[in-house]
Amino acid sequence: MSTVTLTYREAVRAGLRHALATDDRAFIMGEDVGGYGGAFAVSLGLLEEFGPERIRNTPLSESGFVGAGIGAALAGMRPIVEVMTVNFSMLALDQVVNNAATLRYMSGGQMSVPLVVRMATGGGRQLAAQHAHSLEGWYAHVPGIKSLSPATVEDARGMVLAALEDPDPVFIFEHATLYPLEAELDEEPSAVDIAHAIVRRQGSDVTLVTYGGSLGKCLDAAGELAADGIDAEVIDLRTLRPLDLDTILTSLAKTHRIVIVDEGWKTGGLAGEISAQVMERGFDLLDWPVQRVCSAEVPIPYAKHLEDAALPSAEAVVAVVKEMVI
């Protein structure tokens, strides 16, 4: 099978292109997704390829176009809505929480909302407090929708396909720092497994649970720890909801120590939820209190040194692990 080298950005595009090419019902809408190619140039070129009927620019009205996506999905289409970043998606939360997530339930299963919503998330690029937050954990709070977070180039492409196959609303959170990431993939796109977390690095001393933009940091941390003789296992959640706790517990049964690395804030966040579920189902496996490495409890700063200090880092992960593996 021939392979192709893609960036994360191109991989998402390849996923979108595959969706548009293979399913007539699929179309893309969002702010500047047409000629401009979207804020992160993900859809660049698709307008030329598929035309304005299927690559649709929208006004700056997140609630409006996410709602339109829900309507289109109810009507049998396969809308792929791009919201610029998770920060702006708050404007659409009413549509997401009250409509997208509830309609299958409220219609007694008569209606489904096969909607895909993509957006960028995360900090690390000096875009300041209104463009740098990681709010995907908020979405993971809501039953009725799935939340995915591709951390690799392959998942960036394959998750679009997997999301399209799902009969319910799926939200994909692409970490903005990952777009330039490059990898070699099979030329032919295929859906990836979104039902399970995946072990990205085998290890026996501590389990690092992470996702999205923090995966690379955890792998770096694991490399650094290995130099000190500490063998870290790294789990990429892939899907934030529904959470695959079994994979985490399987790892914990081996390592007995766990650190959750999540770029969201610590208080009331996804890391806390994972921690609680580990307590509920894996208490007897623990040899050390569950640890979390999260963003500082501040709006993400603009200044580089402050932003670096506020976000989870490989160094922070290493420091926490060294405290607990004694």
Place this chain on the structure above:
Amino acid sequence: MAEFVMPALGADMNAGTLLQWLKQPGDVVSRGEIVAVVHTDKADVEVEVFTTGVIEELLVQPGTEVPVGTVLAMIRENGAPAGPAAPPQAAEEPAPPAAAAPTAADAARPHVIISPSARHLAEELGLDPASITGSGPGGRIQRKDVEVAAAARTPRVREPELRAEPAPKPEPVAEPKIAGPPAAAPTPAPTPPTSRPVVPSAADERSAAMRRAIAASMSRSKREIPHFYLGQTIDMSNAIAWLAQENQRRPVTERLLHGVLLVKAVALALREVPELNAVWDGDELVRRDDINVGVAISLRGGGLVAPCIHTTDQLSLDELMHSFRDLVSRARSWSLRSSEMSDPTITVTSLGERGVESVFGVIFPPQVAIVGFGNMVERPWISEGQVLACPVVSASLSADHRVTDGHRASAFLAAVDRLLQEPDEL
């Protein structure tokens, strides 16, 4: 499922007789409620539970004497499902009393800081967390500490783990029934358990029971006995010189340690201060005719025992040496005799081998004194205006002020000193 165990109702209680059950299976009990009457050497005691729940099963019949720590009844805690306790145990018959053992469920015991995973592992291995030293923050016991403790068990103990799997047909080395099923069954093995896997759990339970006994005894001592402490540095030049000469003419295996000189000196000094060779019987001193010096022996798994050498004052140094070696080896293999445990009239403790220079012991009730010896060290010693380098030992006496006082106690230490200056008379 919580276990209701035979409690240690006194410092010197090793076993108790269950006289009467005040509750029956199915009865609801709440924490603090009296559920049974137990007969001890001292009294009939009403025993309370520390668990709120429903009596699931009574395991010991009235009239039966069982060791401290034996499970007397199982109590289903509120909210716990009915039926067999832990799945691994489900296939077993109810544990015979003598083999069953207390676990973490015994609420009377102090809280042990241990990680959940380590606790789980300790249960699997039949180790009592109270006997494990923790390496984590605040002494928290981690998995590796349990593993270390498990590895420190005697080879006899480790063997069954190695043997359990490959043996398709267990050799009839012992009837499985004798010791009963392990309290916490190890990971289910393909073969039925022989009596061997019980050994670790029994030993560890003994160790845990011992820790509880020490706790009870020492607490009682400090609560009830008004200790006072005296210390004296003893010049050991004569003793050591004599010992060196004596040992030179002995085969290596027959050589004496200076410790036996100390023990013998204590025994002889007691003849001169007999009120220290005694026990306190609640409100009065009871002197003992025989001088049975107990020697504190630390155990490898933690804890200590202080069995006695009977009629210490009448034994030759050789006999003492043999008795001492024998006592240490039997103490560490858990085969002391009850008389050795119950008859000491005074205790000698020495932490010398650890480098400690002086030790002020806590009296072991109902005894009224404990003698401590530190490490023998060379120190400047002034004799007749000259500074000499002399081997010296720090001797201490912790005594019960109810029965003696500083004057008499000084006479005792002085006698020990004097006796050690004439080693050939010992």
